[in-house]
Amino acid sequence: xxxxxxxxxxxxxxxxxxxxxxxxxxxxxxxxxxxxxxxxxxxxxxxxxxxxxxxxxxxxxxxxxxxxxxxxxxxxxxxxxxxxxxxxxxxxxxxxxxxxxxxxxxxxxxxxxxxxxxxxxxxxxxxxxxxxxxxxxxxxxxxxxxxxxxxxxx
Numbered sequence: 001x002x003x004x005x006x007x008x009x010x011x012x013x014x015x016x017x018x019x020x021x022x023x024x025x026x027x028x029x030x031x032x033x034x035x036x037x038x039x040x041x042x043x044x045x046x047x048x049x050x051x052x053x054x055x056x057x058x059x060x061x062x063x064x065x066x067x068x069x070x071x072x073x074x075x076x077x078x079x080x081x082x083x084x085x086x087x088x089x090x091x092x093x094x095x096x097x098x099x100x101x102x103x104x105x106x107x108x109x110x111x112x113x114x115x116x117x118x119x120x121x122x123x124x125x126x127x128x129x130x131x132x133x134x135x136x137x138x139x140x141x142x143x144x145x146x147x148x149x150x151x152x153x154x
Contacts (some may be wrong), residue, residue, distance in 0.1 A: 027107060028097035048131050049124030050112060053152075061149060076115045082108075109144055117152040 006014070011023035016036045025033055036039060044050070054075065061068050082089040086108070094104035099153045114121065132138035 014031060028099050028103070031097075031099050031103045031107070048128045049126045049127065051121050052112060053117075068149070068151060072154075079113055079115050082113070116154060117148060 004020075008025050008029050011020070012025050012029040012033060014020035014041060015025070015038050016022040017035055022041060023033070023038075030040065035042060054071065056068060065147075086105075090101050090104040093099075093107065094101045097104065097107075099107075122144055125147075129138065129144060131140065
């Protein structure tokens with residue numbers, strides 16, 4: 001087996017065009033691959049805990065705390081809008097990803113959107129770090145707690 005490192009869009013194109021026997025894809029790309037006849041070989045259930053986060057450099061966060069706070073505020077407002085308008089959210093997601101509204105609803109259900117981090121989210125990041133290290137996708141350990149701004153818990 002030869003592993004070729006490429007992003008999800010290229011991996012999806014390769015599998016759908018028959019130029020690859022297998023591909024690592026996620027989210028709507030998995031739905032599109034399955035729809036085109038590709039079968040799911042394995043998924044990450046029980047291996048990693050998907051945690052969707054926004055990130056910045058420490059330098060930027062220290063130099064521009066006002067911008068970081070504003071982004072956090074706007075994100076929380078957007079998340080609240082999504083919760084209050086689930087059908088419109090699914091329609092927008094479907095259009096953006098080129099999938100059906102039903103499939104968009106499935107993706108929304110699978111996603112772990114949150115407005116503030118919890119200790120469980122930090123623990124999930126530790127699980128992900130261990131998985132990445134154990135599988136040679138990450139060389140150096142990190143202190144997960146030091147990667148999360150206090151603002152993320154507010």
